[in-house]
Amino acid sequence: MTNDLLGRHRAVLPDWLALYYEEPLEITHGEGRHVWDAQGNRYLDFFGGILTTMTAHALPEVTKAVSEQAGRIIHSSTLYLNRPMVELAERIAQLSGIPDARVFFTTSGTEANDTALLLATAYRRSNTILAMRNSYHGRSFSAVGITGNSGWSPTSLSPLQTLYVHGGVRTRGPFASLSDDAFIAACVDDLLDLLGHTRPPAALIAEPVQGVGGFTAPPDGLYAAFREVLRERGILWIADEVQTGWGRTGEHFWGWQAHGRNGPPDIMTFAKGIGNGMSIGGVVARSEIMNCLDSNSISTFGGTQITMAAGLANLNYLLEHDLQGNARRVGGLLIERLRAVAAHVPAVREVRGRGLMIGIEITKPGTDEADPRTAAAVLEAAREGGLLIGKGGGHDTSALRVAPPLSLNVAEAEEGAAILENALRSIP
Known part of the structure; x- marks a missing residue:
């Protein structure tokens, strides 16, 4: 079904309309900080529709x-x-x-x-x-x-x-x-x-x-x-x-x-x-x-x-619900956790950000040269682990972007950090 939809997408939409992943993902529904694809796989969402799902998916008050x-x-x-x-x-x-x-x-x-x-x-x-x-x-x-x-x-x-x-x-x-x-x-x-x-x-x-x-x-x-x-x-x-x-x-x-x-x-x-x-x-x-x-x-x-x-x-x-305060508290924990992981991954040049707006810049180890292929590989590995993140950067799209809904809790932050750690450590 997804392959059929991908073919239809390519037949009627512009070539420059970017899709993430080698096998693009169809998201069918979401709840809280999670979304599901057309095959029933559940993902922790750390990108929120490019920072648009600010509070939570299917937030009852909004719906x-x-x-x-x-x-x-x-x-x-x-x-x-x-x-x-x-x-x-x-x-x-x-x-x-x-x-x-x-x-x-x-x-x-x-x-x-x-x-x-x-x-x-x-x-x-x-x-x-x-x-x-x-x-x-x-x-x-x-x-x-x-x-x-x-x-x-x-x-x-x-x-x-x-x-x-x-x-x-x-x-x-x-x-x-x-x-x-x-x-x-x-x-x-x-x-x-x-x-x-x-x-x-x-x-x-x-x-x-x-x-x-x-x-x-x-x-x-x-x-x-x-x-x-x-x-x-x-x-x-x-x-x-x-x-x-x-x-x-x-x-x-x-x-x-x-x-x-x-x-x-x-x-x-x-x-x-x-x-x-x-x-x-x-x-x-x-x-x-x-x-x-x-x-x-x-x-x-x-x-x-x-x-x-x-x-x-x-x-x-x-x-x-003081989601700004939650972003400060949970985001602070998440960024420190990711910095601790990155200290042991030579391809990570920098972990930066504040609150729940965190960037992980990927370069060729020991240099400042962007490495978009490795960044894309980490994006894929994170998905395989059940985590959706974004990418960006002015140097050949070699920065990973982490921006979950602001209601993210500590347990979900730890879960996402663990998946990202595995994805980063999978870099050859």
């Missing part, structure tokens, strides 16, 4: 909210008042930390970043954007145009002029050998030098932790230091929280808060986990930025009632 809302009305567009949308916007505006915030809902993180770029360029009357090397911001024409990761940039054409800044990757590049303070100072000097050679940009867009880039991050405080430079010049700061938001990093509710010395970002984007699998994205911005557009606009599917009901139920569950 109940979706079912009840579907029985009333599913969709009406933004042309009509929408109570669930207003209620979720109120919660997110308050949680964002942005003063006098306005919220616009989209259907994905790509569309959210696209909207943020539209707002920033319209507000600043500039089409120049600063972005981070090794970054990823989505699949649309404008988002691809600012993505600093060649593996996810199919065209060099763009409606924007993009300038790339150092700092998103702590352990690679020309400043890797410096101390954290010196690293930040060197990146700020690089930014200042760059700004001296270009017309004023509209904004800097940055992921506090780079997701597709392999869960890499700068030292805490880098974006606060950048913020000082940007604010002096009126340049906006867009925090892309599509993967880092909602407490996943454990230490903070938003990734930007690790760099919050100089206040919140001007614009923040979100998506993925808030819907727990439902299609929700969005933008939060100060009112004068959000309201700067001088033409009509609506969103046909952004903020539709059924997704907003799911988002409200999911957010309530997240806060009431």
Whole structure:
């Protein structure tokens, strides 16, 4: 049955639509932190639909909210008042930390970043954007145009002029050998030098932790230091929280808060986990930025009632059960366990991350050279052991990504770590 489905997939879908595994997997259902395939095999899910299943599979509170809302009305567009949308916007505006915030809902993180770029360029009357090397911001024409990761940039054409800044990757590049303070100072000097050679940009867009880039991050405080430079010049700061938001990093509710010395970002984007699998994205911005557009606009599917009901139920569950605290506690145990394993595996260059957002970088032993074949082999071995993980990285996709639902318990963390240990030790 799976082979038949794979053949049908290949006959009607694009060749560039990636599938994991030599024998691709059809997931039929899930519960909690587990999913099952079409053959009845059970897996511990440490990737959650690319960080979208934030709380748990088939979370009763979310499925109940979706079912009840579907029985009333599913969709009406933004042309009509929408109570669930207003209620979720109120919660997110308050949680964002942005003063006098306005919220616009989209259907994905790509569309959210696209909207943020539209707002920033319209507000600043500039089409120049600063972005981070090794970054990823989505699949649309404008988002691809600012993505600093060649593996996810199919065209060099763009409606924007993009300038790339150092700092998103702590352990690679020309400043890797410096101390954290010196690293930040060197990146700020690089930014200042760059700004001296270009017309004023509209904004800097940055992921506090780079997701597709392999869960890499700068030292805490880098974006606060950048913020000082940007604010002096009126340049906006867009925090892309599509993967880092909602407490996943454990230490903070938003990734930007690790760099919050100089206040919140001007614009923040979100998506993925808030819907727990439902299609929700969005933008939060100060009112004068959000309201700067001088033409009509609506969103046909952004903020539709059924997704907003799911988002409200999911957010309530997240806060009431302190899943941020759980991510900090269980994630801390998991990362230390994985570091202990990696110390005996020469192919592991680094185990990094925070909370339940952990990257394991695979290289050829004794070098910094990426080893995507070995990373893919570990992915396969983990599946054979009953564990699903992801992969990414700006260096030939050689980083394994570990991002379970935030309700992961200690026993499941230990189980997943044991499977990963066996998979890593299987490396020839």
